[in-house]
Amino acid sequence: MEQSEISWKQTFKNQTFWVFRSLLLGIIIGPACYLLSYLIGLAGTVRDSHWWLIFALPLAGAFISWGYNRIDPVLRESSGTTMEIINWNIRKRTNPTENPDAPQKSISPWLAPVILVSTLISHIFGASIGKEGAGVQVGTSISSFLARTEMRLMKSDSSQDMGIWLCIGSGAAFGALFKAPIAGTLFGIMVASPNIARFDAMLPCLVGSLVASFISSSLSIGTPFVLGVVDLPWSIKNALIALCLGVAAGLLARLFFVCSMTARKLSSRLLPNQYVRTVVLSFVLVLCFVLIYLATGSLEYCSLSASLMNDSRPWSFVIKILLTVISLAAGFTGGEVVPTLVIGASAFRALGLIIPLPLPTLAVFGAIGMLSGATNLPLVCFALGLEVFGFANFEYLFIICVMSFIVSGRDSIYPNQLKA
Template structure:
């Protein structure tokens, strides 16, 4: 009892640190975004921002460059405490990425900061290997929770993201405590969150479930295309750009050129206003294609911020466009795409289905779970998080389900 109480107290401390860090991050990120929108010429300096990020990680980053992959590596095979520099470096890298117009997200940064700060407790308090593993998972989930404003999803995300094929609940209590504490700390500190209205007038029918199944197939394929393209950019950079400092510079030059060729600049930065618009009227199928290209080039070239919001952009836009041919409302399909594409890319379908319910209302739960699970199985094993352990292949998972039946 005493040891469990200690872990819960430490989990609450993790939540406070992750929530405070996420609040600072969201407030400064909002300021950077507003500054860029007021001074659009800053986009021309994206290659310079890339040079600063590349040099910073080359000179001072060491293993921090691995990002979330390093966190998963330490969860699976604990050895060294995560370097404290990882938190400020990913924070500054993400702010620079968005200040100069990179097409990236923000939740990946919050996850890295939450886990990094959680791991520092091991320098102050004597813990076992299992304690450290639980706190790392709780820190990652708390960062996710604080950044998106969905505490239940954050707790599940920390548990589900570490491995594919088996959900272990050994740190559920710690994740719940850290996630809810981080959520409320972030809210108390006044961090800005994106607002999406609930999906109303939900009705269920056999045709509706068939439509959601079909949409889930498309969402899973979209996630797979995004991951393949991002990895393709990484391979090209590795093959043709030898010095790591130059990779984001080259990527920045290409991005600036493509932004100006496309002309609308709607795909710069987070694109929250565009995502919100998809819930009101059908989007063009070109939108998720553009966002895939711009984000794959941004992330694959070494800019920081993560993929969550871009994948939400892609999923919401794709769902919105599908409303023209599927017998479901534009808001419903946008909400399903919002959760399912990221859930497939991160291999976290349960966390993302719960996230959809927390953000858009629990009345969409049956459709949300179906869309996320179908997209997850279609997307393949290539994921956005390196070092994610595959315990059981998706094919074996399906066979196990059918055998059970």
């Protein structure tokens, strides 16, 4: 039997095993993401009905910090650990002479319940954070648990296999949360290393993301992003406008990085104690919410603030950046993707004062464009835009994603990405 035939059969066998594993992961992660989205929606309803809960935000923040320190402080670094495990095999293949040691850290089984509870608390009391970060960590926690279970039963230990498990878990969760299986697939293989994708995990990521997304859709995870996008005709003028909008989205993403990093470094230096830092910044958040309510009569800037994508004031994006940066520096959990989408959409709606394009179309360009620059994942964001908002203006959307990615630089809301 020829070597090529043996290699083909081995590849087919391995991929078949991974398809069954990814089916199992998708079946578990889909309902888990539905539960997360449902509970976050319920948390928002409770907060809206009991607005006074925002005054307890400092206590909520202190409780979250206590919980992490009590259970395992390393849980806060789980996102970085996930990327380190995924990237180990990439480093081994791209730098064979270095022979890097296998990662010594692992994903704790406590991650899923801890991140779920802390995210719900953050939303109930009004912190300006998202949900996808929590969902992805729930997915990686589940996949890590199943991987370790299989390794114990099979008496094997493969860091390469663990990396694929985590790719599937993160991709399936992302796809389920946004009902975007293609974006979920690309997210799973690219999030840890945007320049060198884990194509060995592509098929299982696709299967896991499709299954999880189908289940979450069947359980009726609704998307808060409903925009009546207007299809624009193809023209040189519109292409140049898209080019400029891509630059603006990249600069906006860069502004968000700088503000977020500055806030975290400054607060850590001035308030080195985690509990004191969380409580003080939570009081600042409460003060901001009160002032905003007195000025606008609304608490829509709390939590996800998805309504700002459809109706916002010219200065809404500035307020949302401020609240998100403070919430993240205080240690509240949930994620940054949804706030990034909201900031980008509200900022580009403000550009409608000077750019003669429909506001819903500008909102989509801003949301997806800023996310592309903020994540260093232009292909993921392009696919997400198509799956969530439709195929209208796909040429302009691609231009905006590429330009934003280039202009924003190497920084990302995922600081542990492999910069190859």
